Amino acid sequence: MKMERVFDILYYQKHTYAKTDCLNAKVAGSWKHYSTDDVIDISENMAMGFLEMGIAPGDKIAIISSNRPEWNFVDLGMQMIGAISVPMYPTITVEDYVYIFKHAEVKMVFVENADLLAKVKLATKENPIEHIYSFDELPNCKNWEAIEKKGAEMDKAPLVQKKETVKAEDLLTIIYTSGTTGRPKGVMLTHSNIVSNSISVAKRSPITFGESRAVSFLPLCHIYERTGVYFYFYAGVSVYYAENMEAIGDNIREVKPHLFNTVPRLLEKIYDKIEGKGKELDGVKRKLFFWALNLAKNYEPNKPMGFSYNLQLSIANKLIFSKWREALGGQIQAINSGAAALQPRLARVFWAAGIKVCEGYGLTETSPVITASIPNHAGMRIGCVGTVIDGTEIKIAEDGEILCKGENVMQGYYREPEMTAEVLKDGWFHTGDIGEISEGKYLRITDRKKEMFKTSGGKYIAPQLMENKFKESSYIEQIAVVGNSRKFPSALIVPNFEALQGWLKEHGVTATTPQEIVKNEKVLALFEQEVAHYNEGFGQWEKIKKFTLLTEIWGVDTGELTPTLKLKRRVIDSKYQDQIEEIYAN
Numbered sequence: 001m002k003m004e005r006v007f008d009i010l011y012y013q014k015h016t017y018a019k020t021d022c023l024n025a026k027v028a029g030s031w032k033h034y035s036t037d038d039v040i041d042i043s044e045n046m047a048m049g050f051l052e053m054g055i056a057p058g059d060k061i062a063i064i065s066s067n068r069p070e071w072n073f074v075d076l077g078m079q080m081i082g083a084i085s086v087p088m089y090p091t092i093t094v095e096d097y098v099y100i101f102k103h104a105e106v107k108m109v110f111v112e113n114a115d116l117l118a119k120v121k122l123a124t125k126e127n128p129i130e131h132i133y134s135f136d137e138l139p140n141c142k143n144w145e146a147i148e149k150k151g152a153e154m155d156k157a158p159l160v161q162k163k164e165t166v167k168a169e170d171l172l173t174i175i176y177t178s179g180t181t182g183r184p185k186g187v188m189l190t191h192s193n194i195v196s197n198s199i200s201v202a203k204r205s206p207i208t209f210g211e212s213r214a215v216s217f218l219p220l221c222h223i224y225e226r227t228g229v230y231f232y233f234y235a236g237v238s239v240y241y242a243e244n245m246e247a248i249g250d251n252i253r254e255v256k257p258h259l260f261n262t263v264p265r266l267l268e269k270i271y272d273k274i275e276g277k278g279k280e281l282d283g284v285k286r287k288l289f290f291w292a293l294n295l296a297k298n299y300e301p302n303k304p305m306g307f308s309y310n311l312q313l314s315i316a317n318k319l320i321f322s323k324w325r326e327a328l329g330g331q332i333q334a335i336n337s338g339a340a341a342l343q344p345r346l347a348r349v350f351w352a353a354g355i356k357v358c359e360g361y362g363l364t365e366t367s368p369v370i371t372a373s374i375p376n377h378a379g380m381r382i383g384c385v386g387t388v389i390d391g392t393e394i395k396i397a398e399d400g401e402i403l404c405k406g407e408n409v410m411q412g413y414y415r416e417p418e419m420t421a422e423v424l425k426d427g428w429f430h431t432g433d434i435g436e437i438s439e440g441k442y443l444r445i446t447d448r449k450k451e452m453f454k455t456s457g458g459k460y461i462a463p464q465l466m467e468n469k470f471k472e473s474s475y476i477e478q479i480a481v482v483g484n485s486r487k488f489p490s491a492l493i494v495p496n497f498e499a500l501q502g503w504l505k506e507h508g509v510t511a512t513t514p515q516e517i518v519k520n521e522k523v524l525a526l527f528e529q530e531v532a533h534y535n536e537g538f539g540q541w542e543k544i545k546k547f548t549l550l551t552e553i554w555g556v557d558t559g560e561l562t563p564t565l566k567l568k569r570r571v572i573d574s575k576y577q578d579q580i581e582e583i584y585a586n
Contacts, residue, residue, distance in 0.1 A: 004168035017210040017236030046077025048151030057082030065112035087221035097123035168192040186414030196407035197367040200389040210236035212258040217242035256329035292316035296352035301380040321353035339564040361385035367408040384442040403428040453484035459541040491547040518549035
């Protein structure tokens with residue numbers, strides 16, 4: 001069956017796998033299942049309803065919601081008639097909504113709940129949008145089901161012809177990247193961009209097509225999870241949407257997934273919780289736990305580790321790591337990690353534990369995947385982000401920047417020809433990331449070009465690489481390396497206050513509040529030791545000379561992180577300008 005448009009993938013699933021649980025979500029405490037036929041029928045009803053309302057090809061429709069099947073119904077319905085989706089993060093500001101609605105010329109908006117409806121009403125106060133619908137039942141808003149029910153009453157014959165007018169090269173979506181600096185840019189992706197990427201990603205997956213399950217919790221408004229869900233459709237993977245971030249662990253144990261997508265930050269939190277549980281043990285159990293953990297930290301998936309090591313690892317797997325796998329449902333075949341760099345330590349530990357964390361690399365502008373890890377021991381390279389997927393090429397420019405070309409590369413930035421010309425040159429997309437290729441095919445990311453800075457002595461600093469290493473400390477929750485045009489690099493550090501509790505008790509420290517903890521002399525001495533330890537792997541000009549401890553964890557809502565949990569360096573530099581100046585004043 002030929003697949004040119006994204007919605008074709010759903011019909012491919014119907015003819016190839018025909019799932020009874022294509023899409024699934026918790027409703028009133030129980031899983032509600034939508035079969036492949038259900039998803040197609042509801043999506044077609046939405047398409048007919050849109051036509052009845054006068055929605056035309058090229059019209060822009062915004063979706064502002066967490067992951068739920070209704071998100072897909074609206075998305076697929078508009079695809080079938082050539083309308084263009086504008087997915088938006090629920091967490092962005094009203095000002096960002098105002099900008100995107102106006103810039104994208106949005107004609108219709110779907111919101112999840114009352115809180116988001118209130119934000120949208122504020123954002124549309126001066127420039128009203130006629131059609132605003134909600135997914136939840138709300139007393140003062142039209143519900144999405146009104147459109148679906150209207151479409152269900154109509155003759156679908158015209159839809160067959162309408163779908164044929166949608167071409168592979170047509171614009172599917174405009175995704176406004178949150179970015180670490182400046183105004184969001186609207187990335188224009190076509191059906192062809194995403195279809196090619198979904199199929200190429202599927203070729204790397206170790207799962208059994210037609211029989212596997214995935215839990216989805218990363219936001220669908222980000223292309224990483226969205227393309228992931230299209231890949232699930234193609235591979236006949238049943239998609240279970242997590243109830244919320246707090247319920248992910250419970251949902252994973254219920255669903256027993258074979259794979260899921262995640263970001264390194266969440267894997268770091270899983271690891272910290274595992275390590276925290278180990279610290280609560282005592283006696284022989286505690287010794288066994290940390291013996292297994294230290295053993296895993298030396299693991300190399302693609303190298304022979306020797307008889308003695310393998311024997312010890314098999315014992316560690318039976319006694320310790322089997323419990324980790326059970327906590328993830330017991331059937332995990334792969335965890336896909338992307339959107340930021342994964343700590344090599346975490347990759348080693350999880351692979352040693354029989355949990356294959358497969359790191360990949362890409363950008364919104366590339367639909368998103370450029371490279372992906374080969375999910376077997378022979379093909380895995382710790383510290384690399386895999387090899388190039390089918391249909392894509394990469395090369396390293398003279399200055400180290402990674403360039404990419406292929407079916408997955410965007411059309412450009414919406415209504416921004418100059419910005420487009422800056423990144424699309426001579427057929428190559430300039431990623432803005434710095435990297436190198438090892439063994440002729442494995443890509444290694446060293447830093448973000450725009451985030452690298454020079455000290456006043458002219459030495460380049462790659463902050464992301466350093467931050468990733470320092471976060472290996474169980475006492476460092478978050479860190480930002482600063483020092484552009486200064487004599488030396490320094491750091492803003494947010495301690496892991498939860499991990500510190502045991503240390504504080506053990507060392508007789510009575511400080512209880514974050515404000516007291518970060519000023520305590522013993523705590524400061526601890527962080528001096530931690531910084532000195534992780535400085536060892538860096539050149540003299542790179543070493544963190546000074547640091548300051550902060551009391552508040554950075555978040556998306558407070559503005560220091562993007563929705564994919566990357567540092568917004570400009571925001572952090574501005575917010576902590578006084579602390580940074582104090583570091584260098586002395």
